[in-house]
Amino acid sequence: MSAAEPRLPDLARVTPVDTVGVEERVARFRSRSIKTASKVAGLRLALSMIDLTTLEGADTPGKVRQLCAKAQHLHERMADLPTVAAVCVYPTMVSVARDALGASGIEVASVATAFPSGQAPLSVKLDDTRMAVEAGAAEIDMVIARGAFLAGDYDTVFDEIVAVKAACGDAHLKVILETGELGSLDRVRQASMLAMAAGADFIKTSTGKIKPAATMPVTLTMLHAIRDHYLETGVQVGMKPAGGISDSKTALHYLVMLNETLGAEWMTPRWFRFGASSLANDVLMQLEKQATGRYQSLDYFSKD
Amino acid sequence: MATKSTLAFEPGWQYDPAPESTDHVSLRDSYGLFIDGEFTPAASGKTFETINPATQTPIASVAQAGSEDVDRAVAAARKAYDTVWSKMKPAERGKYVFRIARAIAERAREFAVVESMDGGKPIRESRDIDIPLASAHFFYYAGWADKLNYAFPGASPKSLGVAGQVIPWNFPLLMAAWKLAPALAAGNTVVLKPAETTPLTALKLAELIADVGLPPGVVNIVTGEGDTGAALVRHPDLDKFAFTGSTAVGRDIMRTLAGTGTPYTLELGGKAANIVLEDAALDQAVEGIVNGIFFNQGHVCCAGSRLLVSEAVAEPLLERLRARIDTLIEGDPLDKNTDIGAINSEAQLARINEYIDIGRAEGADIWQGGSDAPQSGYYCRPTLITGVAQSNRVVQEEIFGPVLTVQTFRTFDEAREKANNTPYGLSGGVWTDKGSRIFKMTGALRAGVVWANTFNKFDPTSPFGGYKESGMGREGGLHGLGAYLDLGMGAGA
Amino acid sequence: MSGERARLDVAKTYKLYIGGKFPRTESGRYASFERGDGAGAVNVCRASRKDFRNAVVAARGAVAGWSAASAYLRGQIIYRIAEMLEGRAAQFASELHAEGVAEAAAAAQVEASVDRLIHYAGWTDKYTQVLSSVNPVASSHFNFSLPEPTGVVAAVLPERPGLLGLVSVIVPAIVGGNTVVALASESHPLSAVSFAEVLHASDVPGGVVNLLTGQRDELLSHMAGHMDVNALALCDVSADAATAAEKAAAENFKRVRRFDDVDWSADASASPWHIEAFQEIKTTWHPVAN
Incomplete structure (x- = not known):
């Protein structure tokens, strides 16, 4: 789509959200029973949507290389497994990850913009972003300025996203709303509309550093915002719940939610990601269980 | 640039069949009328079949009560009222109703499966809504049994006697609970007629009621079609009548009860x-x-x-x-x-x-x-x-x-x-x-x-009922309790 | 009274009370009523079904305003009725006496009627609290039930006591925000008509109470059958007539309350449960969340 000048939307006109209603809808998704072949298909899809993540102060090149190895060799005993979508690291680790992943087809995603707090001058955030892109990140996960958003200074939040988007060049921009700090689903929906209007390629729930991180009600609210944006502009935006999704059942519930909210077009790693560190092994255990009929032990799955 | 976009749900991720297991369900081939604590055939020997609307196959045959059977059921309810139920300490009465609530919870999945087989409603609803609410309804009203004097300011509430109740096919067990729970907690005995297309969970409930030791005759369940219900509403020895169903039948009931002085509650149609x-x-x-x-x-x-x-x-x-x-x-x-x-x-x-x-x-x-x-x-x-x-x-x-x-x-x-x-x-x-x-x-x-x-x-705590042609009286909550009591406030109150 | 009086009495014309006005019956008919005190005969309107129909139109028109009036205002107005009645106690006692009630009993009935009005004036802002509930539902909803007026109530008033019976049946209905079309006692109609004057002088909006005099046998079937009447109060109506009325009432599911052989002088004959008789309970659900 040719980009018209991005304009800050009137957040007062964003469709309101009723939290109890959202929770009831989520309960319906959770009541879906996913069995047999559809379960295997769902698990494999979930696996392919994972952004395998390490975002620790203690991250080292060694740790990142191990993670990249795991990304490429999820579970060698099972044939024909998909790979995860990306490995997500801090900007200083992008080049290490890029080298380690080579031609695997797995992307390198980097957090940026003074992750996780975002409390830094715009110039620092932009430098952070450019550095990650130059080091080989194909995807940038930025954080919004929650303080400014909560203070009602929407222009600042919006302008920052526009500026970071420009700094990304060809890299895809995921905008982290840090929904656990926004206080209500109404604010989540408003922030989603703001981020998409500013040029987000993906919107993402959380840094993983704040609880609650991703929840199904928050994600559903963001999916509705994505749907509204799509119906309004024709522009498809991706969704990434991150943090707190660690088991297969939950991942399948998220996919049910995606399937029944945005439909077939979004059911691909191109438009949906899970930001998670321990989800992959649980999905692998479930796939093994489906194949063998035996419940599994983590002792048989490499940790990273 | 703003092209008209639409969402596509086909071809999406299709869910494989996830059938609820039915191997734990016990159903008989035939059911009698539940009168005075026992299953008995109709005096006429007539039966009818209840069918599974999803497969159009018969599930069980059920006795068709005639007026003779209704007489017997009302007599059993009267005897139980006079000799046992109205004399029982309210707290003990409440404990029986609590037992029913707990027993339904224990057998919830079986009830849910039978409800869906007999009536066609999705198992998700019978499992998550109908059956848990039915149990909760008994649990709520059970607690009222020994607290009636606190419920209505200035009143001296007393049970009415024998209640006739006719329920519809859309929420078979839940409607039975809505009818039975307040009636029993308030100290009345009951003759209940379930709908002819969905009698099974009421009959399973009859088994459960027998199992929990409720005194014979306190709850009687007579199956049949409209004629059975008509025989019940016309019965001269009722002290209360309650109906959920169509506005047309509700109007007939009101006409039938005109002049009898029998109090009634009606939950009828709607167009909300x-x-x-x-x-x-x-x-x-x-x-x-x-x-x-x-x-x-x-x-x-x-x-x-x-x-x-x-x-x-x-x-x-x-x-x-x-x-x-x-x-x-x-x-x-x-x-x-x-x-x-x-x-x-x-x-x-x-x-x-x-x-x-x-x-x-x-x-x-x-x-x-x-x-x-x-x-x-x-x-x-x-x-x-x-x-x-x-x-x-x-x-x-x-x-x-x-x-x-x-x-x-x-x-x-x-x-x-x-x-x-x-x-x-x-x-x-x-x-x-x-x-x-x-x-x-x-x-x-x-x-x-x-x-x-x-x-x-x-x-269960929330009163439900209609204005105008949608009925009169309330079911649920405090207001639903009052519908099964004489408040002793003099004529008209 | 003696023939020496210099001045001729001005006799009152007993008319109907419909929509805040005092029309004669459209039918032009009357019933002659012999005063019990020997003062001769008076004529009372014999209302027709068309008078009843007009009264229902007036009552329906008054529902929206009266049911929306604040409880405080309704209490003030009903208290005002009591004040007006008290001020005209002698007249009412005399009319009751004219209807054959012994003098002492007539005075006592007027006092009891005033006191009953005061009793119910105090209920207007309380019955909602007594009849309502907040229901602790298991889901995340705020849920409450409260009474609302049924609408238009048609009442066949008690034959006796003429005034206290009238007050005891009509007032709880209007306390609850309903409007009323009432057929006065056939044998004791005079105080009913005079009571309309009291209502008229008490800021009761026109149409809230409409009073007819006439014959039960003629009017009851129309009262029971009218599709814009929401409820029926039947006082001391014969079993056969009541049965027929209840059958007719089924056509639009009128709420029917029968009051037979009630001792209206007893304190127990006034209670919030008489208000409740013409109330509908409405339950409202609302989500609770951030």
Whole structure:
């Protein structure tokens, strides 16, 4: 789509959200029973949507290389497994990850913009972003300025996203709303509309550093915002719940939610990601269980 | 640049069948009448078959009670009232009702499966709504048994005696609970007639009641068709009558009971408006509309069968509603993923289809969404009827199926007027983000239950019942308790 | 009284009370009523079904305003009725006496009627609290039930006591926000008509109470059958007539309350449960969340 000048939307006109209603809808998704072949298909899809993540102060090149190895060799005993979508690291680790992943087809995603707090001058955030892109990140996960958003200074939040988007060049921009700090689903929906209007390629729930991180009600609210944006502009935006999704059942519930909210077009790693560190092994255990009929032990799955 | 985009749900990720297991269910081939604590055949020996509407196959044969059997059941209830139940300490009476609540909870899954087999409702609903609510209803009223003196200021409440009760086929066990729990807790004995197309969970309940040791005759269950119900309502030895069903039958009952002095409560039909104002939380409104009309295939007296939507948001709302309806899964009631099950009976399906034809003949637009319905069994796809006015029959008359009419309005007052412009007054819904408008609209609707920013919610503590032709009296909560008591406030009170 | 009086009495014309006005019956008919105190005969209107129909139109028109009036205002107005009645106690006692009630009993009945009005004036802002509930539902909703007026109540008033019976039946209905079309006692109609004057002088909006005099046998079937009447109060109506009325009432599901052989002088004959008789309980659900 040719980009018209991005304009800050009137957040007062964003469709309101009723939290109890959202929770009831989520309960319906959770009541879906996913069995047999559809379960295997769902698990494999979930696996392919994972952004395998390490975002620790203690991250080292060694740790990142191990993670990249795991990304490429999820579970060698099972044939024909998909790979995860990306490995997500801090900007200083992008080049290490890029080298380690080579031609695997797995992307390198980097957090940026003074992750996780975002409390830094715009110039620092932009430098952070450019550095990650130059080091080989194909995807940038930025954080919004929650303080400014909560203070009602929407222009600042919006302008920052526009500026970071420009700094990304060809890299895809995921905008982290840090929904656990926004206080209500109404604010989540408003922030989603703001981020998409500013040029987000993906919107993402959380840094993983704040609880609650991703929840199904928050994600559903963001999916509705994505749907509204799509119906309004024709522009498809991706969704990434991150943090707190660690088991297969939950991942399948998220996919049910995606399937029944945005439909077939979004059911691909191109438009949906899970930001998670321990989800992959649980999905692998479930796939093994489906194949063998035996419940599994983590002792048989490499940790990273 | 703003091309018109639409969502696509086909070909999506299709869920494999997830059938609820049925191997734990015990059903007999035939059931007698439950009178004085025992199952006995009808005096005439007549029986009828109850069939599974999803497969059109018979499940069990059931005794058809005649007036002789009704006499016997009322006599058993009278004897139990006089000799046991009215003499029992209220706290002990309450403990029996608590037992029923707990026993239903223990056997919940079996009841859920039988309910879905017999009535066609999705197992998700019978499992998550009907059966748990039935148990909760007994649990709530059980606790009232020894607290009646605290319930009604200044009154000296006493039980009435023998209650006759007739219930419909849309929520078979839940309606039995709504009827039995307050009656028993208040100290009455009961003769209950379940609907002829859905007698099984009531008969399973009879087994359960025997198992928990309720004294014989306190609860009697007579199965049969309309004639059986008519024999019950005409019985001269009743002290109370309670009915849930159609407005037409309710009117007959009121005529029959005229002059007898027998108190009665009636829960009848409805044609509820679900009103979406322009500032509504649209996605939750869509969900509430779906839940309002497609819950239990629309076989719900309080269904939100008339959508009234502000012209300002009609287009985006309907677009989202159609997309949502397209994700509904219609099919085997026993599949855990089924959203819309089977229509309860062949007759009801014919009636629904007749209304859809009427709508078409009236010039309305008919749209049907959702997944493809199974080829056999009684199914009706979720249906929207647009291009209709208040004067259309499909807008005025209760269809009792998964059929929603859509009208638009311009102002608050127009919405209120359209909503109230009906002889019914059971329920209503309003969707708006503004608190002051909620209470203005909920106050203005002439209906007994009003859901604001939600729809089709039920709770044992929450009184339910209609204005105008939707009935009289309340069931549930404190007000539902009063319907089974003589408050001792002198004539007329 | 003696023939020496210099001035001729001005006799009152007993008319109907419909929509805040005092029309004669449209039918032009009357019933002659012999005063019990020997003062001769008076004529009372014999209302027709058309008078009843007109009264229902007036009562329906008054529902919206009266049911929306604040409880405080309704209390003030009903208290005002009591004040007006108290001020005209002698007249009412005399009329009751004219209807054959012994003098002492007539005075006592007027006092009891005033006191009953005071009793119910105090209920207007309390019955809602007594009859309502907040229901602790298991889901995340605020849920409450409160009474609302049924609408238009048609009442066949007790034959006796003429005034206290009238007050005891009509007032709880209007306390609850309903409007009323009442058929006065056939044998004791005079105080009913005079009571209309009291209502008229008490800021009761026109149409809230409409009083007819006439014959039960003629009017009851129309009262029971009218599709815009929401409820029926039947006082001391014969079993056969009541049965027929209840059958007719089924056509639009009128709420029917029968009051037979009630001792209206007893304190127990006034209670919030008489208000409740013509109330509908409305339950409202609302989500609770951030």
